[in-house]
Amino acid sequence: MTDRLSDSFFARDTVLVARELVGKRLVHLDGGGRISGIITETEAYRGEEDLACHCRAGRTPRTAVMYGPPGRAYVYFVYGKHWLLNIVTEKEGYPGAVLIRALAPEEGLDIIARRRNGKHQKQWTNGPAKLCQALGIDGKVNGMNTCSANTVLFIETGTEIHSTLIRKTPRIGLDTVPEPWRSKPWRFFYPGPNQPHSAR
DNA sequence: AGCACGATTAACT
């Protein structure tokens, strides 16, 4: 129940990994303790042909980690203020990653509350940048191997969520991305309490 | 060297 996911879990099709990551537990060892939550929303980005994927521009300094071994963290900075966390997928050499978009907080609630100061609990980790702020994830962990023995960032088996309870929709925030990529149903989420409904 | 823009969020009206 507390097993960590190994690189063989991530070395598969990105869309499948995105679906199966819903229900798993993301853990950051930070400040001497565990800060964690159950993953409730993900999105898949894979291949240079996916015009929503950063790798549409090929291998660059930023995207190099997506071409690397599976299980690495790909953390990038957007809009001048936000960090977003992905886990690299696919076999080394083929670019892919799963964006972690939302969590249900489990451990380290006091630290999460402090970092998300002034917000209600429902707003703690219900967005990709919010959960990074809550768990203390930023560019320092970019490229980190989440499957190594001494890592401070990893994913555990978590809770089993029946596949019929997981919904899928197009990915969020791709207003300028051409079809068919804009409409690919590569967003997965578990519509529980504290989590999104059908869309945003 | 300069420029346009983004896998978002929070604070507005």
Added chain:
DNA sequence: GTTAATCGTGCTC
């Protein structure tokens, strides 16, 4: 519903 914030990245000149 609308919009400012704010800067790294990748592209053009």
